[in-house]
Amino acid sequence: MTVEEFEEFYAQTVARLTGQLYVMLGDLQEAQDVVQEAFAKGWIRRRQMDRDGHPEAWIRTVAWRMAVSRWRARRRTADAWRRGGTPSLHVEPPGPEHLLLVDALRELPAQQRRTLTLHYLCDLTVEQVAGETGLSAGTVKTHLSRGRAALAHHLRDSRIEEASDV
Structure with a gap:
């Protein structure tokens, strides 16, 4: 290069x-x-x-x-x-949805958070995530599945709390 x-x-x-x-x-x-x-x-x-x-x-x-x-x-x-x-x-301050997502991501174990980021934000395939992290493809799929479920749970709980504050 x-x-x-x-x-x-x-x-x-x-x-x-x-x-x-x-x-x-x-x-x-x-x-x-x-x-x-x-x-x-x-x-x-x-x-x-x-x-x-x-x-x-x-x-x-x-x-x-x-x-x-x-x-x-x-x-x-x-x-x-x-x-x-x-x-x-100079950037616009994050909206409430962004803050809820960041808070929910912080609740996940580091490996799940990394796996979700590589797959969804970096747009890597399961095999590419496996290659980059040294995990098996099955483990990557498990992290993705559990991470999505945990995020859904955290985000649902956050919305319930937000609705009760109103």
């Missing part, structure tokens, strides 16, 4: 990858940090990324692994969800 190709790849994917990691991690600052670090590693290994043929998946996987390593080193997984980073770009 040439310098120009890498720059073009970066420009086309950095926002998408940051958004995907934000959904997986629940912390915008952490997502920005690990994606930038993954791109720095990718720059050094750009020939390997080019050979592998899936540079976006490579960056996403490296960023995810860095985030997991940080969590283990700090032993502050719960704190990562309580911390709220504010976007540096």
Whole structure:
């Protein structure tokens, strides 16, 4: 991958990858940090990324692994969800539906949340999710099924609470 190709790849994917990691991690600052670090590693290994043929998946996987390593080193997984980073770009504040969905996602186990994000937000097939996470296709399907059911339950409970507050 040439310098120009890498720059073009970066420009086309950095926002998408940051958004995907934000959904997986629940912390915008952490997502920005690990994606930038993954791109720095990718720059050094750009020939390997080019050979592998899936540079976006490579960056996403490296960023995810860095985030997991940080969590283990700090032993502050719960704190990562309580911390709220504010976007540096001007964006409209999230609507109530967005907040309900984010709260519901935070209730899921990390692996279910990651699996749902990769499948629905990153638009990866079950096989691609399995390849990226190291899980079997059956386990991915189980996480997707249980994650959808848990989300439906959390969102239904949130709507019931919201209706009772009115």
